[in-house]
Amino acid sequence: MFIFDAGSGIRELGRQLATEPPQQLHLFITHTHWDHIQGFPFFLPAYTPGWEIEIYGARNFNKPLKSVFKGQLDHEYFPVQMDDMRAHLDFHHLHETPLTIERAKISWIQTRHPGTTLGYKIEVEGRTIAWIPDNEFLEGHLDPLDDLTRDSEIVKPYLPMLDFLQGVDILIHEAQYTDEEYPSKVGWGHCSVGNACALVNLAGVKRWIITHHDPIHDDQFLETKLNLTKRLLTRLGSSVQVMHGYDGLTEYL
Ligand SMILES: [Zn+2]
Ligand SMILES: [Zn+2]
Incomplete structure (x- = not known):
């Protein structure tokens, strides 16, 4: 386990x-x-x-x-x-990454977060799931996302993370702040919804479970935020399936 x-x-x-x-x-x-x-x-x-x-x-x-x-x-x-x-x-x-434990290969990468913080990827028989709860992708980026590509200047420092997550089956990753909240939280180590959507889209992730919800966001606020996330992903042309993580959630790969 x-x-x-x-x-x-x-x-x-x-x-x-x-x-x-x-x-x-x-x-x-x-x-x-x-x-x-x-x-x-x-x-x-x-x-x-x-x-x-x-x-x-x-x-x-x-x-x-x-x-x-x-x-x-x-x-x-x-x-x-x-x-x-x-x-x-x-x-x-x-x-040295990765580590092999029985049939599972576990690899890791440094995320954008204060101090040394890792994100993990587990691979079992060709299926992959990644756990990255704290990661400020595109730190400080506030502009509309529509034309970001892997070649954009702001994206380049994050290419190792995009490569790490390329095509994973399930990514469990945060999107802690709305785009309105994010400007006053830059450097805190957490993503805006828009920048998290860009990450998921650029990495070609298949399913995204959003975690690390902000403690001041109640259920109603989170529902609104999830709808916003879906709209942003549609605008980016992403086909990722997205949902919020919650206590006791069970998923199958
Ligand atoms: Zn945390
Ligand atoms: Zn932290």
């Missing part, structure tokens, strides 16, 4: 897994911003003997991944410490 990031959702996953016999889990971390690790102290399998949890991520700000995880379990923040976790925890810093 592969798990990507350890936000609040991993708590519920842990409750489900706790009803099953212990197994080996592979947990990939994009980066250690709070919203991507804060669920880990609440992940039941970590406390249960027999579980093996392999945790992968980039080394960031000269602090090993393990010490960041250990740090959020310091007495000041949490009543239980990492030493109380009875599962076998192994931390791995990712170096």
Whole structure:
């Protein structure tokens, strides 16, 4: 089983897994911003003997991944410490991409986000799914998107990302800010809807699940934003299927 990031959702996953016999889990971390690790102290399998949890991520700000995880379990923040976790925890810093685990090939790329932040792609028997929750594609770009191509000056620095995502079957990627909100958020590490649409279109992604919703956007706002996203994609001539991610969503490749 592969798990990507350890936000609040991993708590519920842990409750489900706790009803099953212990197994080996592979947990990939994009980066250690709070919203991507804060669920880990609440992940039941970590406390249960027999579980093996392999945790992968980039080394960031000269602090090993393990010490960041250990740090959020310091007495000041949490009543239980990492030493109380009875599962076998192994931390791995990712170096050369890709990594092969049984039938799966996992590769990664640096995204546009403060600090070292990775995006992941998993390939199993020719089918691909990518997880890129934090990525400010075309940072600072505010203009209409209709005539952007791979040769546009603003796109050129992002060609490695476009190549990485070329033709993936499912991309789970953010589009956090509306185009009206984005000008005051440039450099925060998140996409405008328009720039995210450009990414998906230029990379020829087949299906796009939008994630990392802004906490101030309620369901009604998100629905309006999804309609806007669909209109923009149509304007770009994209045939990608798009939907919003939500708690408990199950998809099949
Ligand atoms: Zn972040
Ligand atoms: Zn985030």
